[in-house]
Amino acid sequence: MPILPKKKVGIVACSGEEMPEGTVSRVAALKVLEELRPNDTVTICLPLFLAGGEGDRAFARFYPTVAIDGCEKRCAARATEMYSGKPAASIVVTEVVRRNGLGPIRGSRRLNEAGMQAADLVAQEVARLVDQLLGRTGQKATPEAVVEEAAAEVPEDEEGTITLCSCGSGIPVQKVSVNGRVVTLIALPAIFEQFYKAGKRPGGGTTQELLEVTRIYNPIPPEEEAAYAEALAREYEKYCRKQVKGVP
Amino acid sequence: MEFLELTVDKFTFRFATDRYYHPDGVWALPEEDNRVRIGLSDFAQQSNGDVAFAEVKPVGTTVAFGEEVASIETIKANVFVPTPVSGTVVEVNQALEVRPELINEDPYGEGWLAVIAASDWEADRARLLDAQAYLERVREIAEEEMKKR
Amino acid sequence: MSPNRRVVIVPCSGIGKTFGTVSREAAYTVVEDLRPDTAELVALSLLVLGDEEARAAVAEHPTITIDGCRLACATKMVQESGFTVARSFTVLDAFRKHRDLKPEGISSLNPEGQKLARVLAEEVAEAVDELAKVYPDNGGSDADSA
Numbered sequence: 326m327p328i329l330p331k332k333k334v335g336i337v338a339c340s341g342e343e344m345p346e347g348t349v350s351r352v353a354a355l356k357v358l359e360e361l362r363p364n365d366t367v368t369i370c371l372p373l374f375l376a377g378g379e380g381d382r383a384f385a386r387f388y389p390t391v392a393i394d395g396c397e398k399r400c401a402a403r404a405t406e407m408y409s410g411k412p413a414a415s416i417v418v419t420e421v422v423r424r425n426g427l428g429p430i431r432g433s434r435r436l437n438e439a440g441m442q443a444a445d446l447v448a449q450e451v452a453r454l455v456d457q458l459l460g461r462t463g464q465k466a467t468p469e470a471v472v473e474e475a476a477a478e479v480p481e482d483e484e485g486t487i488t489l490c491s492c493g494s495g496i497p498v499q500k501v502s503v504n505g506r507v508v509t510l511i512a513l514p515a516i517f518e519q520f521y522k523a524g525k526r527p528g529g530g531t532t533q534e535l536l537e538v539t540r541i542y543n544p545i546p547p548e549e550e551a552a553y554a555e556a557l558a559r560e561y562e563k564y565c566r567k568q569v570k571g572v573p
Numbered sequence: 574m575e576f577l578e579l580t581v582d583k584f585t586f587r588f589a590t591d592r593y594y595h596p597d598g599v600w601a602l603p604e605e606d607n608r609v610r611i612g613l614s615d616f617a618q619q620s621n622g623d624v625a626f627a628e629v630k631p632v633g634t635t636v637a638f639g640e641e642v643a644s645i646e647t648i649k650a651n652v653f654v655p656t657p658v659s660g661t662v663v664e665v666n667q668a669l670e671v672r673p674e675l676i677n678e679d680p681y682g683e684g685w686l687a688v689i690a691a692s693d694w695e696a697d698r699a700r701l702l703d704a705q706a707y708l709e710r711v712r713e714i715a716e717e718e719m720k721k722r
Numbered sequence: 723m724s725p726n727r728r729v730v731i732v733p734c735s736g737i738g739k740t741f742g743t744v745s746r747e748a749a750y751t752v753v754e755d756l757r758p759d760t761a762e763l764v765a766l767s768l769l770v771l772g773d774e775e776a777r778a779a780v781a782e783h784p785t786i787t788i789d790g791c792r793l794a795c796a797t798k799m800v801q802e803s804g805f806t807v808a809r810s811f812t813v814l815d816a817f818r819k820h821r822d823l824k825p826e827g828i829s830s831l832n833p834e835g836q837k838l839a840r841v842l843a844e845e846v847a848e849a850v851d852e853l854a855k856v857y858p859d860n861g862g863s864d865a866d867s868a
Contacts, residue, residue: 333582340735341765342746351737355829367582370738372795375770376802384583400767407771434750622739623791625818648741648817648825674792674814 332541334362334455335381335390337369337412339401345430345440346395346418352436353418353447354393361452365459375404382409387511389413389458391451414454421447460540501560504552512542517564527562535561574681577704579616581715586616586708589681593698594707595639595657600681601701607694609658611642612685616711618677622649627673629687634662636689638697643686645676656689658697664688728857729761729808729850730779732769733788734796740825741790744813744839747831749788751843757850761786770799777803784808784853786846809849816842 338354341347358366367384374381385405392402392412402415422430425446428439436444497514500507516538525531535557536550545553576587588594592602598617602610618624629643636642642656665687668675676684691697702710733749736742753761764785768776780800787796787810797810816838817823825835 335583338737339765339767340737340746341767342733342735342749342763343765343768347765351735352829354737359829368738369583370736370742370795372734372736372742372766372799373738373793375767376793376795376798378793378795380583380585398768398771398773400765400771403771404767434747434754623741623814625814626821646821648739648814677792 332459333365333367333388334413334458335369335385335388336366336393336451337371337374337385337390337401337405338393339395339399340371341395341400342433344395345433345436346422346443348395348433348436349418349430349440349444349447350393350395350401352441352444353451356444356448357451357455361448362455365455369405371401371404374408385409391416391454391458393447393451394418413458416447416450416454418443418447421450499560501556503556504549510539510543513539513560516542517561520561521565521568527565528558531561532558577708579708579711579715581712584619586614586619586711587681588615588704588708588711590704592681593657593701593703594710595655595701596707596710597655599642599654599657601657601697603691603694603698604688607691608663608688609660609691609694609697610685610688611657613645613654613676613680614707615680616714617652618680618684621645621652622647624673624676627669627676627686629665629669630662632662632665636660636662638700642689645673654686657701658689658691659693660689660691662687663690728783728854729757730764730783730785731761731788731846731850732764732766732780732785732796732800734766734790734794736790736795737828739790740828740831740835741813743790743828743831744816744825744835744842745788745790745796747836747839748811748813748842748846751840752846752850756843756847760854761847761850766796766799769805770803777805780805784857786811786849786853788842788846789813808853809846811842811846811849813838813842816845 336354336357338350339347340351358368369381369385369390370378386409390405390412392405392415394401394417396419397417399415399417402412405412422443427443430440430443431437432440498509498511499513500509520531520535532554536554539557575590577590579586592600594600594614598614600612600614604610624645624647626646627643630636636656636659638659639655641653643654645652645654666685668683678684731749731752733745734742735746749763753763764776764779769780785800785805785808787800787807789796789810789812791814794812797807800807820838820841823834823838825838826832827835
């Protein structure tokens with residue numbers, strides 16, 4: 326049975342050394358990665374990312390990222406956008422501090438109390454964003470920017486074509502027609518294979534299930550759910566017919 | 574050299590297809606005259622981190638399958654390296670004394686650890702995994718790690 | 723950069739491993755404790771993303787990089803940004819010289835890691851002194867009195 330990659334969120338912090346807010350970004354990122362959402366997040370090391378770390382860059386092209394920046398210069402967000410794709414969300418520490426009326430942040434090396442408080446607030450906000458991006462809250466997250474970036478790199482093929490996502494992740498993608506336009510759905514071939522091997526027949530409850538699994542890897546706007554469901558049902562039926570006929 | 578690849582999160586692990594693997598991450602490559610070259614797998618080197626010190630048992634040491642043939646210290650861990658082949662150490666990679674980082678940079682090439690004159694290679698080989706089976710083992714390890722977190 | 727500070731320190735501050743935290747701590751130790759009048763920090767990301775102040779500081783002053791691991795991201799990126807690295811240090815090399823100081827922890831370093839950062843910072847501080855002598859006029863009018 327194919328193993329579908331678990332969707333995770335990359336966390337990129339600026340870690341700027343020259344200002345305490347940079348340290349806040351680092352402390353907050355580590356809090357999310359180590360304590361709040363260790364199973365759902367992956368560290369994106371900014372220096373490695375800048376220096377061409379292919380693993381980090383490929384990850385950020387496929388998965389949504391949250392950039393945490395100390396100041397308005399937004400180094401982490403800009404670097405992510407430059408090398409992989411627009412971050413799904415971007416948080417600036419100075420804004421969080423202002424919004425929450427925290428006292429002056431001091432101590433780049435050792436944060437003062439206000440700094441630690443800011444780190445906690447930022448971390449909680451990032452954890453909430455992670456939940457949203459993984460579709461765990463009532464409010465649906467739609468990280469269009471990131472997914473579109475990955476999809477945009479797929480060559481313009483015909484509908485139904487299966488290729489590997491050119492983000493470098495090796496994850497298969499498939500183009501399908503939804504509401505008259507061709508969209509690229511990440512991981513769809515693997516999802517179909519998994520469903521088929523599990524003996525799920527086209528139609529009925531399978532379509533809704535397909536929609537839910539597909540949604541984990543792809544943004545599906547609520548107003549287009551019916552159209553996506555129709556497209557998925559159609560494509561899955563085609564897939565099953567091919568398997569029966571033994572067409573590769 | 575050809576490789577299989579496995580990507581887990583942002584990490585991609587390579588598995589050279591021309592050799593055998595001890596499940597604990599040590600490869601064995603049979604050469605001429607019953608000699609078997611050994612080294613750390615890409616997964617073992619990546620998961621243990623940058624090597625600071627590598628100490629391989631000296632030439633002449635006799636080792637049985639699974640016994641320690643080298644110890645490696647990284648900033649993350651002290652790694653016990655079991656031998657994937659029984660026999661006598663006949664060559665040690667001297668380059669590792671000054672550049673232990675070769676294990677990270679080129680685990681299947683210049684970062685080899687030792688050459689062992691095998692006492693019963695056929696028997697040892699039967700206990701080792703090929704690249705595909707080892708890849709599956711690594712996948713299991715990675716999944717177990719995820720569950721633990 | 724303050725006019726009397728004559729040497730730039732660029733740590734990698736990597737977040738994925740304990741090395742990066744040691745590099746960051748060592749850099750702070752140099753600029754805050756050991757050579758506060760001579761050395762100043764520049765953030766790698768600012769430099770790479772073209773911040774003018776950061777680029778001017780590195781262009782006008784000898785630069786020391788402190789990398790965590792063998793990937794040497796700070797050194798690589800300073801060079802790829804078109805600047806010269808006067809001296810480079812890595813935490814891994816420092817650990818090789820001080821095997822008893824095994825760092826652990828990314829968000830907070832264990833005592834050994836803090837000691838390793840201190841030892842590394844002392845080495846870096848020596849390099850700062852050497853470079854400050856070689857480039858006595860760098861950085862401003864009061865450089866000679868620094």
